[in-house]
Amino acid sequence: MLLEVRDLHVEFHTREGVAKAVNGVSYSVDAGETLAVLGESGSGKSVTAQAIMGILDVPPGRISGGEVLFKGRDLLKLKEDQRRKVRGAEMAMIFQDALSSLNPVLSVGQQLGEMFIVHRGMSRKDARTKAVELMDRVRIPAARERVGQYPHQFSGGMRQRIMIAMALALEPSLIIADEPTTALDVTVQAQVMDLLAELQRELNMGLILITHDLGVVADVADKIAVMYAGRIVETAPVHDIYKAPAHPYTRGLLDSIPRLDQKGQDLYAIKGLPPNLLNIPPGCAFNPRCPRAREVCTRDEPPLYEVSGTRRSACHFWRETLDDVDI
Amino acid sequence: MGRYVIRRLLQMIPVFIGTTLLIFVMVNVLGDPIQGLCGDKACDPATEAQLRSEFGLDKPLWQQYLTYMGHLFEGNFGTAFNGQPVIDLIGTAFPVTIRLTIIAIIFEIIIGIALGVLTGLRRGSPSDTTVLLLTLVVISVPTFVTGLVAQLLFGVKWNLIQPSVSPDAPFDQLVLPGLVLASVSLAYVTRLTRTSIAENRRSDYVRTATAKGLPRRRVIVRHLLRNSLIPVVTFIGTDIGGLMGGAIVTERIFNIHGVGFQLYQGILRQNSQTVVGFVTVLVLVFLVANLLVDLLYAVLDPRIRYA
Numbered sequence A: 001m002l003l004e005v006r007d008l009h010v011e012f013h014t015r016e017g018v019a020k021a022v023n024g025v026s027y028s029v030d031a032g033e034t035l036a037v038l039g040e041s042g043s044g045k046s047v048t049a050q051a052i053m054g055i056l057d058v059p060p061g062r063i064s065g066g067e068v069l070f071k072g073r074d075l076l077k078l079k080e081d082q083r084r085k086v087r088g089a090e091m092a093m094i095f096q097d098a099l100s101s102l103n104p105v106l107s108v109g110q111q112l113g114e115m116f117i118v119h120r121g122m123s124r125k126d127a128r129t130k131a132v133e134l135m136d137r138v139r140i141p142a143a144r145e146r147v148g149q150y151p152h153q154f155s156g157g158m159r160q161r162i163m164i165a166m167a168l169a170l171e172p173s174l175i176i177a178d179e180p181t182t183a184l185d186v187t188v189q190a191q192v193m194d195l196l197a198e199l200q201r202e203l204n205m206g207l208i209l210i211t212h213d214l215g216v217v218a219d220v221a222d223k224i225a226v227m228y229a230g231r232i233v234e235t236a237p238v239h240d241i242y243k244a245p246a247h248p249y250t251r252g253l254l255d256s257i258p259r260l261d262q263k264g265q266d267l268y269a270i271k272g273l274p275p276n277l278l279n280i281p282p283g284c285a286f287n288p289r290c291p292r293a294r295e296v297c298t299r300d301e302p303p304l305y306e307v308s309g310t311r312r313s314a315c316h317f318w319r320e321t322l323d324d325v326d327i
Numbered sequence B: 001m002g003r004y005v006i007r008r009l010l011q012m013i014p015v016f017i018g019t020t021l022l023i024f025v026m027v028n029v030l031g032d033p034i035q036g037l038c039g040d041k042a043c044d045p046a047t048e049a050q051l052r053s054e055f056g057l058d059k060p061l062w063q064q065y066l067t068y069m070g071h072l073f074e075g076n077f078g079t080a081f082n083g084q085p086v087i088d089l090i091g092t093a094f095p096v097t098i099r100l101t102i103i104a105i106i107f108e109i110i111i112g113i114a115l116g117v118l119t120g121l122r123r124g125s126p127s128d129t130t131v132l133l134l135t136l137v138v139i140s141v142p143t144f145v146t147g148l149v150a151q152l153l154f155g156v157k158w159n160l161i162q163p164s165v166s167p168d169a170p171f172d173q174l175v176l177p178g179l180v181l182a183s184v185s186l187a188y189v190t191r192l193t194r195t196s197i198a199e200n201r202r203s204d205y206v207r208t209a210t211a212k213g214l215p216r217r218r219v220i221v222r223h224l225l226r227n228s229l230i231p232v233v234t235f236i237g238t239d240i241g242g243l244m245g246g247a248i249v250t251e252r253i254f255n256i257h258g259v260g261f262q263l264y265q266g267i268l269r270q271n272s273q274t275v276v277g278f279v280t281v282l283v284l285v286f287l288v289a290n291l292l293v294d295l296l297y298a299v300l301d302p303r304i305r306y307a
Helices: A045-051 A080-086 A108-120 A124-137 A156-168 A186-203 A214-220 A237-243 A248-255 A295-299 A318-323 B002-030 B032-037 B045-054 B062-072 B085-123 B128-141 B143-157 B170-202 B204-211 B216-245 B248-253 B261-266 B272-299
Strands: A004-013 A017-029 A034-038 A061-070 A093-095 A174-178 A206-211 A223-228 A229-239 A304-309 A312-313
Touching: A004 A045, A017 A034, A017 A045, A017 A061, A017 A206, A017 A229, A034 A045, A034 A214, A045 A061, A045 A093, A045 A174, A045 A206, A045 A223, A093 A156, A093 B272, A108 A124, A108 A156, A156 A186, A174 A304, A186 A214, A206 A214, A214 A237, A223 A237, A223 A248, A229 A237, A229 A248, A237 A248, A304 A318, A304 B002, A312 A318, B002 B062, B002 B272, B085 B170, B085 B216, B085 B248, B085 B261, B085 B272, B128 B170, B143 B170, B143 B248, B170 B216, B170 B248, B204 B216, B216 B261, B216 B272, B248 B261, B261 B272
Parallel strands: A034 A206, A034 A223, A093 A174, A174 A206
Antiparallel strands: A004 A017, A004 A061, A223 A229, A229 A312, A304 A312
């Protein structure tokens, strides 16, 4: 297994108290595989990714438990200097907003070339050549002429391509893409996603795709992990989940996708709001919003039940949800 | 870029005329220069009339101004009442003040930015609070107090420096006066850098730089500092003019015969030619410094392009 996250806990110490952002998350990605991590804002999907990358703001953040096994090594036990060498070279991250994520005062060539200068000890001149190659690879037209330009001189889609190029620079074995297409136009979204998927296949990389867009997931992901209030509530191969979700929250997410055959009807929305991470409700964190909630849900935290060999669901009533019967 | 510079240079003309006219009028309104020359006694009418015609003071003010400006373009700044050409005074005073300003700016850059970066990265820590408090003290205490105390301690009590600077004012004698002159701006530079660093530290591109696996030093210097220094450079640039003209107190305390000293003497003796001449040069310094800052701004931040 390329990456295995085991029972990860992350908390943030704030003025109001301790916010438990990640509470025992476990997932894994293999080489060439795509894991989609799904969930609302504040579900802990990005924080998990930052903990894996080692770019969590510490303090206020703190990893309070768990392991991040990458190629067999526990990254959380590495010294910062060794950890740094893994970042960018062996695992890389693509962020949501390319305009703010790229440095406004350095040319894209400098920002791309920097990877080779720092990690590979290349000369500036060679790094620049490499930067042009990378820009060609992510299909930015006139790469040679544009290598000296600054991020604000590129369009949104082109900027995200530069982010992708930067992540791919040293051909890492794992890419974490945190909502890579959210800030883009729909047409550009598809192009960027296709490019990412294509490069992933070519380099046989593991990909963790963090998103809240179920439409994107269906096309590119192999498996899905659905997160809620810092926990994984369901994991499954992508097709199983679309066929029949085994958790009421996943069901709610699927039902809130607009569909052509329901044109004119009200769009479904999960009622209520995600819980305050300073004060997660006892039992199942989803129970205040769950249409299936029973007394047991407010009392006992559901474990990750084994639904099948490749599926898990953290719902006391996963069987009923799966069969879609009322209890 | 070229067109922008030309436009800015053209804009300087009305500003230059406006400021010099203002100074000219003010110096003449503030007191009668001839009266000042005679002191407490009443002037001898014959001498007065002779002086008036000699310096052109019997003509209307607007005519005096035009004559003055005309001479200015020939490089003639007029003559002080003691017969010395003002251009000579300028020639001896400005190099001294420029040396003093250079030292002050170096202090601002080295100490101000270093303290700002250190505190900005450790916001809320005891060292941050201490530095913040110190800057507040420096900003609140007037320069003449800071200057006199520094002179007393370093010059008189500990005998580390000469309390009074010699007339040729070499660099080594100007170190302490330079620090005193820089003190208030230095405190502002510290605060400005601190705020800027603290603000940018959590920015997305710094997170990206960290995620790229760059060493912390490189993340701070190349990514964080480069962006955070844009407002600081602007401040320091505009401060050059302020420091040169604002050294009156510091130069008085340390007996430095620079611009501030000459201006002070000029005002005290109602020597309008000297005052107007020096202020005119200061206005030019100010305008050029501001233009350079604006051009530097475009170099530092590629998002700004002047057309």
